[in-house]
Structure formats: structure tokens, C-alpha cells
Amino acid sequence: MKKTRIAIVLTLVLGLFLTVASVAYAADKEITILHTNDMHGRFVEDASIIGIDTIADIKANTPNALLVDAGDALHGLPFVTLNQGKDAVALMNIAGYDLFTPGNHDFNYGYQTLLDLAKLADFDVLSANVKKDGSPIFNATVVKEIDGVKIGFFGLSTPETLYKTNPLNVAGLIFDDPVACAKAAVADLQSQNVDLIVALSHLGTDDASEETSIKVANAVPGIDIIIDGHSHSQYNEGLLVGDTLIASAKEYESFVGVVVIGFDGDNKVVEKSASLIDKETAAEKYAPDENVKAKIAEIEAKQSEVLDVVVASIGYSLSSAREPGVRTQEMPLGNLVADAMKAGASAQIALTNGGGLRADVKEGEITVRDVIAVLPFGNYGVTKYVTPAQLKSLLENGVNSAPAAVGKFPQIAGFTFAYNPDLAPGSRVTEIVIGGQAVSLTDTTTKFLLVTNDFMAVGGDEYTALESIKTENEFNALDEMLLSYIKANPDKEYTDVEGRIVVTDAVPAAPPAPEIKVTLDGAALSFEVPPQIINGRTMVPLRAIFEAMGAEVVWDPDTQTVTATKGDLAVVLIIGDTSPTVDGEAVALDQPGVIVDGRTLAPLRFVAEAFGGTVDWVEATQTAAITK
Numbered sequence: 258m259k260k261t262r263i264a265i266v267l268t269l270v271l272g273l274f275l276t277v278a279s280v281a282y283a284a285d286k287e288i289t290i291l292h293t294n295d296m297h298g299r300f301v302e303d304a305s306i307i308g309i310d311t312i313a314d315i316k317a318n319t320p321n322a323l324l325v326d327a328g329d330a331l332h333g334l335p336f337v338t339l340n341q342g343k344d345a346v347a348l349m350n351i352a353g354y355d356l357f358t359p360g361n362h363d364f365n366y367g368y369q370t371l372l373d374l375a376k377l378a379d380f381d382v383l384s385a386n387v388k389k390d391g392s393p394i395f396n397a398t399v400v401k402e403i404d405g406v407k408i409g410f411f412g413l414s415t416p417e418t419l420y421k422t423n424p425l426n427v428a429g430l431i432f433d434d435p436v437a438c439a440k441a442a443v444a445d446l447q448s449q450n451v452d453l454i455v456a457l458s459h460l461g462t463d464d465a466s467e468e469t470s471i472k473v474a475n476a477v478p479g480i481d482i483i484i485d486g487h488s489h490s491q492y493n494e495g496l497l498v499g500d501t502l503i504a505s506a507k508e509y510e511s512f513v514g515v516v517v518i519g520f521d522g523d524n525k526v527v528e529k530s531a532s533l534i535d536k537e538t539a540a541e542k543y544a545p546d547e548n549v550k551a552k553i554a555e556i557e558a559k560q561s562e563v564l565d566v567v568v569a570s571i572g573y574s575l576s577s578a579r580e581p582g583v584r585t586q587e588m589p590l591g592n593l594v595a596d597a598m599k600a601g602a603s604a605q606i607a608l609t610n611g612g613g614l615r616a617d618v619k620e621g622e623i624t625v626r627d628v629i630a631v632l633p634f635g636n637y638g639v640t641k642y643v644t645p646a647q648l649k650s651l652l653e654n655g656v657n658s659a660p661a662a663v664g665k666f667p668q669i670a671g672f673t674f675a676y677n678p679d680l681a682p683g684s685r686v687t688e689i690v691i692g693g694q695a696v697s698l699t700d701t702t703t704k705f706l707l708v709t710n711d712f713m714a715v716g717g718d719e720y721t722a723l724e725s726i727k728t729e730n731e732f733n734a735l736d737e738m739l740l741s742y743i744k745a746n747p748d749k750e751y752t753d754v755e756g757r758i759v760v761t762d763a764v765p766a767a768p769p770a771p772e773i774k775v776t777l778d779g780a781a782l783s784f785e786v787p788p789q790i791i792n793g794r795t796m797v798p799l800r801a802i803f804e805a806m807g808a809e810v811v812w813d814p815d816t817q818t819v820t821a822t823k824g825d826l827a828v829v830l831i832i833g834d835t836s837p838t839v840d841g842e843a844v845a846l847d848q849p850g851v852i853v854d855g856r857t858l859a860p861l862r863f864v865a866e867a868f869g870g871t872v873d874w875v876e877a878t879q880t881a882a883i884t885k
């Protein structure tokens with residue numbers, strides 16, 4: 258701890274703060290709410306993570322401070338998933354957390370486990386809108402008194418939890434209307450004469466979400482501050498919505514949020530502000546708390562035994578080589594992971610990026626540690642419905658740099674596809690087969706349930722087409738899925754590739770143009786050069802039809818002119834000219850006559866009517882029925 262420096266900095270910061278604030282008010286006392294959100298199990302310091310040990314030090318060195326978290330803390334990295342969140346709660350206890358509201362991912366172990374974790378917590382676990390049989394399963398509100406100030410807190414959890422965790426985890430629960438529950442909580446707290454009302458809200462501020470903290474701030478009077486999570490938003494100075502200050506500290510302990518509230522002698526709020534402490538500042542001004550640091554070391558030592566547990570034994574090895582390997586082609590390890598995702602999410606098809614596979618699995622005994630090493634990032638499964646056309650465009654992204662090795666190269670399950678790296682990027686996928694059936698690559702209606710990872714689901718690795726497709730469900734971490742799958746399928750072998758991804762030199766055949774038929778007075782005409790669509794116009798062989806109608810046709814190659822006569826009526830058409838003449842009168846054409854394979858083609862209506870005929874188009878049979 259570097260107390261002297263902190264004291265100086267605090268004096269400077271407070272001095273500046275008081276100068277600004279004292280223009281209108283003078284705060285008699287200040288209370289600080291330190292906050293985190295969306296930690297997703299990132300508790301241990303690294304290049305971008307502040308570390309819960311340092312966060313503890315920030316709290317210990319901030320006067321009148323509360324430390325709160327706005328959800329999605331207990332699940333994510335193996336560090337917290339290995340014993341289903343218990344170590345996470347133990348660390349938050351020692352670090353001095355005061356309050357927590359569960360986010361959707363905190364339900365990932367099932368809500369019963371979350372209730373058990375809440376019992377282990379020394380901090381308050383609040384949520385006003387998570388209900389079973391009509392009653393909240395957590396406390397809705399709590400009042401904390403600091404320096405004589407009564408602060409009322411309530412919690413809100415996103416209704417998106419119904420699909421942003423495995424639905425089995427929340428079966429039987431209701432995520433009630435956040436606005437209605439917030440109004441009730443505010444009324445309850447106001448009746449207890451609190452001086453400040455703070456919502457801990459895992460709703461987020463994304464436009465894509467129906468229930469947001471902005472909506473709550475607008476609809477519910479009386480909330481002074483919302484400490485928010487879920488959208489991973491970074492608000493450097495908070496977001497003021499009406500009189501409500503919304504604060505959010507991005508994600509993964511990359512920041513610690515600081516909300517300072519100034520009160521006058523009557524405990525009335527005279528000032529509130531939000532700011533963020535970044536990783537660099539935290540490392541410079543604070544030191545890891547020794548107790549928390551020791552607890553982390555203890556957890557890591559204990560986990561190392563869990564990590565050494567053998568889950569399976571295989572008679573072959575699985576390579577995660579990049580090139581040639583998971584970033585250039587189908588690989589057995591990719592097949593295994595994709596199969597595990599497909600099974601773990603009960604999806605029809607799976608697509609994951611080869612770059613996400615980070616370690617080999619060696620022949621022999623496989624430990625938990627080996628499995629986690631393959632998928633170390635705590636990414637989780639996300640399902641979305643895709644059409645064959647959408648799947649094609651996703652795969653086009655996956656192979657558009659081939660044969661160069663790229664992290665986005667797909668590893669798949671539940672379908673096969675072929676692509677030709679010699680074709681232009683974006684047009685390389687020539688075939689997709691799902692369930693043994695080749696699907697139409699232009700099919701935009703049939704839907705298949707796809708599981709991918711959360712990184713790709715929001716457009717990572719340039720899978721931007723996925724971002725706009727609605728999420729059906731979110732699931733467990735990929736390493737958890739892989740572990741379950743290996744345990745459940747001990748005899749399944751992944752010794753070789755299976756032809757899921759085929760490189761071809763085939764050029765896709767152009768779709769056959771519909772055949773256009775021409776009849777004259779009901780009799781079908783046949784042509785050496787068939788009628789065809791040119792620039793959107795139906796063009797038919799002029800000479801053959803004119804002759805069938807009884808005209809004589811003369812071709813002058815020098816002037817590129819066709820002259821047809823029947824009785825004393827003459828029709829003259831020059832190739833490329835849009836004004837042929839009929840009996841000396843010019844006729845305007847949209848599309849001039851052209852020569853195709855040595856035959857003159859001219860617009861159907863002109864040809865049919867030049868010698869007084871009429872034409873009907875029969876769409877069902879693609880037939881031009883000419884009557885003389």
C-alpha cells in the first residue's frame with residue numbers, strides 16, 4: 258500500500274471536486290460507492306485485469322466506501338467455474354464486497370446453486386424481480402448506514418436471463434417487470450426514510466434490450482443512482498438520465514467505478530459524480546491486499562488438485578497446430594470441440610473459430626487441466642437460428658482468406674461443406690450438406706439451430722452477419738461443454754478428419770435459365786438458337802418466327818440489316834438499332850436486335866406483332882403463344 262501518495266492524490270482530487278462543487282453547495286460529508294460489473298470470473302490480476310486483491314486495497318483506502326458488483330461475476334473463467342462459484346464468493350467476501358445483484362450468467366450453475374452461493378456470501382445478494390411462486394428468491398432491498406447516512410439499495414436482474422443462460426437453470430423462475438419491481442422497491446425504501454436510493458441493476462443500457470436501466474431511470478422517480486451491468490458499458494463520467502446517475506465500469510475488472518455522493522448537514526444529496534479508475538492508475542496508486550492475495554494463492558493451490566483429475570484416456574493425440582491445422586482445415590480437435598458444443602447446446606449445427614483452440618491434447622490420460630487448456634478463455638455457447646443462405650455467408654467469411662491461416666477458419670459439426678479457394682472471396686462455398694441433404698445456398702427460409710461462441714455471436718473474427726441475428730439462448734462455458742462431452746463419450750474416437758470440410762476445384766454451375774417456348778397458332782416452334790432473356794427482355798429468333806408466319810427474310814451482312822417481306826408489307830431491322838420500321842413507320846424498341854450464335858434475336862412483342870400477329874405470355878409454362 259502506498260498511503261502517502263494516495264493521500265496526496267485524494268487531496269488534489271477532492272480539492273478540485275470541492276472547488277467545482279462549492280460553486281453551488283458545500284458537501285458536509287461524502288460517501289463513495291466503488292463498483293464492478295461483468296467480471297465473468299476475472300479475479301486474478303493480469304495485463305488488463307486490475308485484480309480483486311487490488312480492488313480490496315482501493316476500498317480499504319477510501320473513506321466511507323461501499324464496494325458493490327452489478328452482476329455476472331461468479332461464472333466465466335475456469336478459475337471460478339471449477340467449483341461452481343464458491344471460490345468467487347469467498348474472494349468477494351475477503352475483498353470486502355458489500356452488495357451484489359445476480360446477472361444472467363450467475364444463474365449458469367442453476368438457481369439452486371446460486372441460492373446456496375448467496376448463503377455463503379457475507380455481502381447482500383439483492384434482486385427485486387427474480388421470483389418463484391410470486392415471491393422474490395433474493396432480498397429485494399437493504400438499507401445500509403454509513404456516517405449517519407441511510408442508503409437504500411435494491412437489485413434488478415435482466416429478464417433476458419430466461420434465454421441468456423441455459424433455460425434449465427431458471428426453470429420455474431419469473432423475471433418480473435423491472436420497472437414495476439423498481440417502483441415497489443423505491444416505495445419500500447422511501448417508507449424507511451432513507452437519504453439515498455441506489456439500484457444495483459443487471460439490465461444494461463443496450464438499445465437491443467427491451468428492459469434497460471435507462472428505461473427504469475425514466476420510468477421510476479426517486480432513484481438517485483443506478484450501478485449498472487450486463488451491457489459491459491464504459492461510462493467515464495456516468496450517464497445522467499433525468500435526475501438518475503447511471504454508472505457502469507465496462508467489464509473484466511478493467512476499471513473500478515467510483516461514485517461519490519456529497520451530503521449536506523441534513524443528509525440531503527448536494528452532489529454526485531461518477532468516474533473510473535483504470536488499470537494503470539490502480540496499479541500505480543494501490544497495492545494488492547495481502548489477505549486477498551493469500552486467498553488467491555490458496556485457491557490456486559487447491560484448484561491444482563482438481564485440475565489434475567483424469568477425465569478420460571485416449572489412444573491418439575489431438576493437434577491444435579495452426580498451419581496446417583485448425584486455422585486452415587478441418588481438424589479432429591475442431592470436430593471434437595464442435596461436437597461438444599452441438600451436444601452442450603442441443604443445437605443442430607455448430608460453428609466455432611479454429612483460432613479459439615489453444616492447446617494440443619496428448620495421447621493417454623486427459624486431465625481437467627488439459628481440457629481447459631484447449632479452451633481457456635471462458636467463452637460460452639450461444640445459439641441462433643440461421644438459414645442456409647446465412648450459413649453460406651458465415652462460411653464465406655470463414656474461408657475468404659484461405660489458404661492463408663486465419664483464426665476465423667471454421668471448425669464445424671452437424672453439417673459438411675465444400676469450398677473452392679480458387680474462386681473469388683465471398684463466392685467460394687459451393688455446397689452445404691445438412692442432415693445428409695444438400696441445401697440450397699440461396700434458401701432464406703429454412704432454419705437450423707446453430708451454436709457458436711459468444712465472441713463470434715457478436716461479430717468477432719468478422720462474423721458480422723451473426724451479430725444481427727437474434728440470440729435464442731446462451732449456455733455454459735465451452736471448456737465445461739468439452740469436459741461434459743468427453744466424460745459422456747469416452748469411446749468416441751477423433752483420430753482423423755471426416756470430410757466435414759472439403760476443398761474442391763469445382764466451379765458451381767450457373768443455375769439453368771428457364772427454357773422459353775414459343776408457339777404459333779398453338780403449334781410449338783423449334784429453334785437452333787433458343788429464345789432468351791437479354792437485359793430483362795424476352796428475345797426470340799426473328800427469322801424462324803417470321804418465316805413460320807409466311808414472310809421472306811433477307812440478311813445483308815454489310816449493313817447488318819434484316820429485311821422481311823410478306824405481301825406488300827416490309828419490316829426492316831438493323832442490328833443494334835432501336836428503331837426498326839414496319840411499312841416505313843418507325844417502331845421504338847427498349848432492346849435492339851442482337852446476333853447470338855449467328856442468329857438474329859429481337860424483342861418478342863415486336864416480332865409477334867410486326868406482321869399483324871398478337872402474343873400472350875403464359876407464365877406457368879414460360880410460353881409465348883403467338884397468334885397470326
Ligand SMILES: [Zn+2]
Pocket residue numbers: 329360361362459486487488
Ligand atoms: Zn449479463
